[in-house]
Structure formats: structure tokens, C-alpha cells
Amino acid sequence: MRILLKNAIRLLDDGSLEICDVLVEEGKINAINTTIENIKVDRTINCNGKLLAPGFIDVHIHLREPGGEHKETIKTGTEAAARGGYTTVCAMPNTNPVPDNEEKIISLLEKINKDALVRVLPYASITKDLQGKELTDMKNLSKMNVFAFTDDGVGIQTADQMYRAMKEASSYGKAIVAHCEDNSIVYGGVVHEGEVSKRMNLPGIPSLSESVQIARDVLIAEATGCHYHVCHVSTKESVRVIRDAKRAGIHVTAEVTPHHILLNEDSIHEEDTNFKMNPPLRSKEDQEALLQGLLDGTIDFIATDHAPHSKVEKEQGMLRAPFGIVGLETAFPLLYTYLVKPGKVSLKQLIDWLTINPADVFRLPFGKLAEGEVADLTLIDLDKELIIDKNKFSSKGKNTPFHNWKVTGVPVLTIFEGEIVYEEKNKAYV
Template structure:
């Protein structure tokens, strides 16, 4: 199949192309990028007024499959990703059962090829059952193409065991994705520890809960040489520590989620479970530090931590609600509205942090994250002029749990192409 994308503004962080070009794909590959392409194609997409970017790669997604399909499935999560311009997702392993063996990674990959319209990379757990007591089959999962291990949802609190897991990951050529949270310091907290928590009568989670594990994991990465990626960073000190790690030349990268670079606890006006996430919304000072970190390329990636839940799990007090919000279908618009339109990021930086850098972290930059000849034809056509209100009822995800319902945004995915085939058209 040939697809010709005409008149779009191509943004390619890999080559620096930043201008009006046509893009021609054939079967799974991009075969031409230049100002005017007049060749025949099976489909012609007019991208005038739109950005044409490499398909977004979300390093942090919960697909809930296997075992929790009432929240999400490979099919519904894949459709949600396509709706959001995401062509590759990394699925976290905290499913039922936990993805902790080569066979379980292979099972998800096999089923995803049939069920999901986008690419799914299943990450593996660090420990068996994510119980923190025995290392999982890291070598086997690496052979199955997991690309990284993660204990997401918790930290491996046994530092010695974690260090050995990092050593094995490094030897296997895969990364470690770290959820940084000292579980012993949470103490039942459900939101940021500040005056708003006190006003709502809820227990707070301090910044140190995250920061002490960020520091520990960076030091362990320094010792083991593993590629460390810090998930959903939310504090100013996390940014500072990542900056120092990079100055020291350590293999450390970090991601920020839209909810953490947009919202603060000031946005929580009542006890609403849709505002409960882990880590929690922080202070204005933290948000400003995260935005500056993204602007100055200290923080490498924008990811979602897409965490769908059933309505009954979120429609309750923050004290009792499940942690997490959905994000696959809103991340591009929120990033464009809050960071690009405001001048924090350039459009090229948006493409870099949502596609090119994630591809590099996964070791896929030879194939993905670029609009250039020979690359896999994973492409998003994004209309920056479209204004609308986020409507959770239009989500393809089973999860509707978002604090952004009704928020005015600018920027909409017009078309998502995976392996040279349009899988979503708005």
C-alpha cells in the first residue's frame, strides 16, 4: 500500500527537517520526503496546515491485559493510542498475572499483533510477581523483546536485589524504568502534603517520598552502568538530580506526564477521586521546575502513565479511590496547548520528547522516531489550529477517569499511520 501525505509541515528531530514537505510511504516504510512528490498512491492525505511528525511513542501505559480487562484491553488501549497519535506503547507489567517471564511477554506480543492497531512493547517486571523478593526472568524477557524492566506501581525496596536486577538488565542490553516511591514513607497519603490536603482532611504524600528513591536509583545506575529511565517525575528536586546525573555523564533519562506539568493541588477544589494519581499533583514551584526541565532538555520525555479504571473505582473520595488517570487521548493536545502555545517548547521539541527521545531510550532510533527515508512508516498528522473541549465520552479507552474533562485545548490528531496504514482518521 502506498500513502502520500501532501502539503504538511514535517518535523523530524532526527534530521532537523522543519518545513513543508510531502511524505510518501510504501508498505511499512517511508520511501520519500521532499517538497513535491507527484507519484501515484493508494491514499492521498492532504495535511495542509498540519504538522507531520513521527508517531508518538508512549513509554508508560497500563493496558491492564491480561487479567484486568474490565479496565482496558489490548484492543481498546490500542484504539485509544491511535486516537491520540501514539503508534507505539510500552505496557507496564503490573497485570494479573504479573508479566515476569519470557512466555508472558511473548503472549502479550502475540495477542497484540492481532488485537491492537498500534505497536505494543510489553515491559517485564523486575521481581517475581512484583513481590520484591526474587528477581524475575530478566534474561528471558529481554530475549522476548521487552526492551526494559520495571516494577511500576512500586519501587523495589531491597536495594541489593534491585542492584543485581540492574546488573542483569545492563548485561542483557535493556533499560530499567523506575517508579520512584519509598513505600515506607507514604503512610497512607493520597495527595500532596500541603494546606489543601489539610483542608480536605486527607493524608499527604511529601516530595521526599519520590526524591529519596530518585537519588538511590541514580546512584545504583552509576554503579551498575544500566540505562535508567525515571518515570512520572513530579518534583523540583527530581529535576535537579536528573540535571546533576547528566552533568556527570550517567545514562539517566526522565519523563514528565501532562498532569504533572499542568496541574497543581490548587486545581483540586473538592474531594474528587479523578484527581488522585501517583505521584500526586504537586505545588506551583514543582510544576514550574518540571516545565523548565522540559524546556532545557533536562527532562527527555513526555509520557502519560495512562491508567484506566472502572467508574466505580474512581467515583468516590480520594481516600478510597484507585490511583491513576487516563492520558493516551489527551497528551498531544495538552502538550501543544500548555507547552508549545505558551512558548515553553518548540513544535520540534514536542516531536522530540514524544517520539524521537523515546525511540532512542528503547534502542529503536534506527527504525522509529523519524520522518526520513527507510524508517518505519509510523506517522501522526496533527492539526494545531483545532480548538475544542476535551470530552471523556469520546474516548476509545474503557477508562474515562480524567481531571481534564471539559478543559479547552488546541490541537487535534487528524490521522495516525502505523506501518504505512492509516489506523485512525479524525
């Protein structure tokens, strides 16, 4: 399909903006110029000064299929991704069955090829059935081009297990992606151990449960030469450890979620399970350290940890409801509204954190708006305002703490490999 995007605005490397036309052909960006005329195309779209950016990349989402289709499916999850401007997502392995051998990966890839609207790169688990006991066959799984190895949702509890996992993954050029949580000091917590846990009389999760594993793991990464990536960093101590490890030349990278950047424990005013996630919302000081970590490069990019659950599951109260919130459809508008517009970060920084930075960290050939690159694109109306309405999500999951928040800056068109996979219904950009 040949698509001509007219009068788009693109960000240049220096952060300035320019108006341009972009020609998409055979899944690639064929040309970018001030004006492209007299070209026969299947469709011309007048972008009317909307921002054209590379398709977003999210290396941390949960699609729930197979086994959790009541929460989300590959189809609904990638519909949500496309609506949020994402063209590449990486699916975590806490499904049933767990993708821990070749047969299960083949089955998963068949489902992805059949139902996904955007690019889905699956993780394989570090240990069989996520049990933390026996390592998976990383050699054969690596040959199947799994994205990386993780037991996300479960911290690797022993140094021996992580050491052997990193040695194996490193030998095959794969990253270990870690949910960092020492179960021996979680104490059954459901929120951060702090003011809110005291006020609401709920068991708290100490910050130390996260940071102590990161401190252990960066030394193991140094010893093995493995690329070690830290999921959803949430504490100031974790930021400090990662910063020190980077200064020491250790191959460690990290991500932060929109909710940990925009919320803290003081955002929880009542027992609302839409504020229950793991890691939990930490203190204001932690929140400030996370933003500073993003700004100084300690934290490499933003990932949503999109974690849909059913309404019934989330209605069980703080002690019993599962951890997690959805995030694919709200990430950009929230971050643009509450970080870029107040001047806390630049638009260029935000776009980089959602595109080129995760691509560079994991050596992905995506995330660029340039001639010859894959035509993964999102068109964003930076002036469009809306009220977030969970009932209108494409995702099956409605579990968000951002319901009824007013936002500006909305993806209105998403192109994946040269094909339109999401288009705003009223086509206000045309």
C-alpha cells in the same frame, strides 16, 4: 499499501516549517519532496497544510489486559493511542498474571499480535509477581526482546534488591525503569503532603518518598553501569538529583507526564478522584521545576502514564479510589494549547519530547520523518479546536481531570507501518 500525502507541513531540524509531499510504500517512507507527481497510489490524501509528524512514542502506559479488561483492553487502549497520534506504546506489567516468565510473555505477545492497532512493546517485571522478593529470569526474558524491566506501581524497597536487579539488567543490555516510592515514608497518603492535604484533611505523600529512592538508585546505577530510567518525576528535589547525576556522567534518564506539567496541587478544589494519581500533583514550585527540567534536558521526554480505571472504582472517594488517570487521547492537544501556544516551549521541542527523544533514549528505530524510515506518522490540525469530552474517548477509561477543557491542535490521521489506523470521522483535512 501506497499512500501519497500531499501538501503536508513538516518540521525541519532548525524548527522551521516546509510544505512537502510524502510517499508511503510497503510500510516505509519512500520519498519526501516539494512535489511528487505522476505516481500510481492506492490513496492520495491532501493534507491542506496540516502538520505531519512522526508517530508519537509513549514508554509508559497501562493496557490492563490480561486481568483488568473491565478497565481497558489491548484493543481499546491501542485505539486510544492511535486516536492520540501514538504509534508506539510500552505496556506496563501490573496485569494479572504479571508478565514475569517466558510463558506469560508469549501469551501476552499473542494477544498483542491479535488485537493491537499500533506497536505495543511489553515490559517484563523486575520481581516475580511484582512482590519485590525474587528477581525474574532476566537472562531468558531479555532474549524475548522485552522492552525493559520495571515493577511500575511499586518501588523497589531495598538497595540490595535494586543493586542485584541493575547488575542483571545491565549484563543483558536492558534498562531498569523505576517507579520511585519509599513505602516507609508514604504514610498512607493519597495526595501531596502540602496545602491541599491540610485543607481537605487527607493523608499526604511527602516529596521525600520519591526523591530519596532516586538518590539511592542513581548511585547504584553508577556502580553497575545500568541504564536507569525514572518514571513520572514529580518533585523539584527529584529534578535536582537527576540533574546532578547526569552531570556526574551516570546513565540516568527521566520522563514527566502532561498532568504534572500542566497541573499542581492547587488544581484540586474538591474531593475529585480524577485528580488522584501516583505520584500526586505536587506544589507550584515542583511544577515549575519539572518544566525547567524538560527545557534544560534534565528530563528527557514526556510520557502519559495512561492509567484507566472503571467509573465504579473511581467513585469510592479519595481514600479508597485507585490512583491514576487516562492520557493518550488528550496529551498532544493539551500540551500544544497550554505550553506551545503561550510560548513556554517551541513546537519543535514538544514534537521531540514525544518522538525522537524517547526513541533515542531506548534505542528504538522509530520517531523520524525521513526517507527510508518506518512509516509511523500522525497528521495534526493545529488550528482545530475542541472541548475535551471524556464520554467520547476510545479508551474504556473516562477518568480525566481535563474534562471540558478547551484545546487546540488535534491529531486527525494516524498511520502505523504504512497503514491508516485512525482517521477523523468527518475527514476535514481532505
